[in-house]
Amino acid sequence: MARRANHFVLFSALVACAAALFCLTPAAVVAATAEPAASAAVPVAASFPTVSDARVAGDDKQTRLIVDFDQKVPLRAFALADPYRVVIDLPQINFRLPKGAGEDGRGLIKAFRYGLVMPGGSRIVLDLTGPVKIAKTEMLDPANGQPARLVIDLETIDRDAFVQALRTADSVAELRPTVAGAEATAGVPRGAPTPKVERDDPRPVVVLDPGHGGIDNGTQSADGVAEKTIVLDFALALRDRLVRQGKFRVVLTRDDDTFIPLNDRVKIAREQSAALFVSIHADALPRREGDAQGATIYTLSDKASDAEAQRLADAENKADAIGGVNLTEEPTDVADILIDLAQRETKTFSSRFAQQLMKDMKTATRMHKRPLKSAGFRVLKAPDVPSVLIELGYVSNKADLQHLLSEQWRNKTVGAVAQAIDSFLSRRLVSAGQPG
Structure with a gap:
């Protein structure tokens, strides 16, 4: 696989040292099959209270x-x-x-x-x-x-x-008082199982990360359409397109209306030895900040490229607080150094993919006036997995919202994103196969 072929011994050692500090509790994950999901939502069982x-x-x-x-x-x-x-x-x-x-x-x-x-x-x-x-x-x-x-x-x-x-x-x-007549923790889940890693499948792994979910709606349009639903529909369609191509294994951080903590999303990508991580979102501007339109592609940076990028990163990074989970302590100074070294190569590949993605997406959808930006998104911080975050558009903009809810727009844009993933990973595979 291209990602593994490109890594050298020191890089692998640094990542291994950082992994113990970087990884968190396991999260639910669904590996794609050729059959699309029957529904984007968790089935409502009559037996549930x-x-x-x-x-x-x-x-x-x-x-x-x-x-x-x-x-x-x-x-x-x-x-x-x-x-x-x-x-x-x-x-x-x-x-x-x-x-x-x-x-x-x-x-x-x-x-x-x-x-x-x-x-x-x-x-x-x-x-x-x-x-x-x-x-x-x-x-x-x-x-x-x-x-x-x-x-x-x-x-x-x-x-x-x-x-x-x-x-x-x-x-x-x-x-934490106990419930009268019952043990307080009975029936309350303690965590999802660790996903199985398919070691025998040599195809590169693409992890698709539909933002938000469950208790976290994300942004919402004026008439109540939730970001979590829009991005899940897009991710499922993209998953199905990539699976039909047969070149990649595709893993979703969620394939239903479930909340997944930010760092668990990162851990899914690292446990699957992902060649690429694509987080999918839809933005909204507060009314007082005017209007904006078009898709934006973000890569990781310690310093946001502009005030809007900083606002968005701050909002997205609060997802765990919205979900009510304990926020993890930041890594130690030593871990910061190790992770920074490991991220240098990864950031280069992330930037290359972002450029390819912008090139292909602009043939299918309107792009923001500044389509490439950077900010400190926690979900992009895997030190050894090239990662980008796509804001498909603004639910606060009427024209963007109309596109986001359109199956025709979705199919066209999904095709552009799939093409970008194919082009990027194909070049990496060819490069990995050349003698050094």
Whole structure:
């Protein structure tokens, strides 16, 4: 394979040293087959519990969240800092809440979001105004014509008390009450299995990364079309196109509406010894910042190429906070040096692919006035995998949104991206086969 042939012994040693510090918990992954997925969404099983309503009451001293279920479920609740959040882990749930639920909070809860975080597991994340104590968590039986209910009471505390609570009793024991009549963690998933690596298949691996998913909607259009759905549809179509070509193995970081932490996306690419990692997104500008149009291709850089690139990177890098996961500590200074050395060659290949991608995409879709940019996206930080992030367009722009929802546009643009991947990897394979 071209990637392996191009790496020399010192480079491999450096990557191996950095890997232990760089890699995180495993995430779900789906290897492509010749058959397309039946649906872009996780099937809704009738047996899954259903949430029908959620409401917040109280003030800035004490606040209560009440969630209506059609049956009792086990749960686990805990708090996180910076930003302050309360996370409620649940088995897989059908969320059938009214439109706009969670957008407006009250008291200690600024807002809340909910969704699937992995097959078999859902999550509710409460965004808080400050540090809190989880005073009570109960799952109540249905009674007197009322449904089963989750009731969680929050009380304001100071920062020192909050930090101390996190440090004691298995880090968050005081903030994780058990559910009456059931063990709090029963039925709550602990993590997805490590994907199998096909060592006997010599074809280069292309990892496609549809952004966001599950609890993380990404950007949304004015009429509520979510970025996570747009980019998943595009990634599935691109996967199918590449599989039909037969030249590559194609792996998706997600093939359904599931939340995958940023660093797990990177780890999938590294565990699969990927020759290329392509993260797929769609941007949106806040109304006060005017209008913008067209696709943009990003590569990794410590310094953003402009203010808009920095804004986008900052927004995308908050995905793990949105999902409620603990953010990983940054590598040590030694690991930084090792990773920087390993990334030098990788950055060169990433830049070459970005140039090829721009050349092919501009034949199929409108490009941004500055189509090539760079910023510090965490999802592009694999030290040994050439990586780019594509912003297909702006859901905040009417013309772009019309394209993003068009099957005809999608097919044409998918073809251009597939052509760029083929051209780039074919050249690397030829180069790897030449005598040094």
